[in-house]
Amino acid sequence: MNKFHSIQYLRACAALLVLFAHAFSYQIGIDNPIIVTAGRLGVVLFFVVSGFIMVYITGNGVFSAPTFLKRRAIRIVPLYWLFTSVAALLAALAPSLFQTTVFTWPHYLQSLFFVVHEAPERDGVSPILALGWTLNYEVYFYIAFAALAFLSVTARVIVLTVFFIAMWLAGLVMAPTNPVIQFYLNASPVAFVIGMWIGRRYLDGGLVSGTRHAWLLGLMAAAGVVLAFVDDGTPLMSQISFVGQVMWAASLLHLGLILEPKLKHWSLLEELGDASYALYLSHIFVIGAVAYLARRTIGYEHPATVLLVSVVSIVTACIASLAIHQMIEKPILLALNGRRTIRNTSLPYAVTGNK
Structure with missing residues (x-):
């Protein structure tokens, strides 16, 4: 498979949006709409890209479900287990470092195995490493995708589209109060669906290029960002905001793919794309450490300190x-895949910031 610079850049963009949101929310709270929306845009972009990649790497026909799931597990599990265990260890030994994270063995073990559950001392479902909620959706998508490995790509995409949209509509109609049911009847998996359709069209060479189309996609992405900000907490506006987020992410993915031959090679952005999974899982620990050191040294008396600490956290x-990607993630992947070198392709390693 050829290396797609556009996919790498989008993965980096998604991870940086989440990093930006958490770096500033750690300092000033989560009420700022720019911070909240940036984080949501990053996550939805990850999901849309993931849907595209799963269709692209499995191709038009049937595929081996066990092999597919094995490769996905190799890609996402080791690093996730590492940082989940770090979070669990800190919560057990230094609980004062956390506001809501509490260590219990059931909570830890359920988190390791992507079992969606109500977190102790928290309102709603969450793994012990809170960031792992997106991986619970990824695993949910992988299992559903693998269950249809015997179908052609078109049939697979259609069935999953009907399934995930039906689940979303069921959630809107039923309005369940159980947090676990709410998780599965959420709109989030629909983002995978949109990515799958783009992947389906890409396999058939159906993506339209050209200057006019590129401008249209750019305008759609901008409109999607505007819609993403309309969320006022009401159910209707939350759904409209989600539609905007997906429209933004899908437009960027489509635009990146048709501009792929013209994209310049930006080494740093590509490297951040490679390391986006490591960045996603590790950044909250770095942010916490930088903020702790800032409090102990320069304090927070001056308003500019918030900006300074946030920027230092991001860098x-x-x-x-x-x-982490070079010294931990890549060696693990090489060992588990039984290879000395990773092939020169971004796609098999590109999901949720991850593979």
Whole structure:
């Protein structure tokens, strides 16, 4: 498979949006709409890209479900288990570092195996590493995708589209109060669906290119961002906001794919794309460490400190993720895949910031 610079850049963009949101929310809270929307846009972009990649790497026909799931597990599980265990260890030994994270063995074990459950001392479902909620959706999508491995790509995409949209509509109609049911009857998996359709069209060479089309996609992406900000907490506006987020992400993915031959090679952005999974899982620890050191040294008396600490957190998290990717993630992947080198392709390693 050829290396797609556009996919790498989008993965980096998604991870940086989440990093930006958490770096600033850690300092000033989560009420700022820019911060909240940035984080949501990053996650939805991850999901749309993931849907595209799963269709692209499995091709037009049937595929081996066990092999598919094995490769997905190799890609996402080791690093997730590592940082989940770090979070669990800190919560057990230094609970004062956390506001709502509590260590219990059931909570830890359910988190490791992507079992959606109500977290102790929290309102709603969450793994012990809170960021792992997106991976619960990824695993949910992988299992559903693999269950239809015997179908052609068109049939697979159609069935999953009907399934995930039906689940979303069921959630709107039923309005369940159980947090676990709410998780599965959520709109989020629909983002995978949109990515799958783009992947389906790409396999058939059906993506339309050209200057006019590129401008149209750019306008759609901008309109999607505007819609993403309309969420006022009411059910209707929340759904409209989600539609905007998906429209933004899908437009960027489509635009990136048709501009792929013209894209310049930006090494740093590509490296951040490679390290996006490591960045996603590790950044919250870096942000916490930088904020702790800032409180102990320079304090928070001056308003400019918030900006300074946030920027330092972002830069430090990026550097740390590059180191983690090179020194931990890549060696693990090489060992588990039985290879000395990873092939020169971004796609098999591109899901949720991850593979």
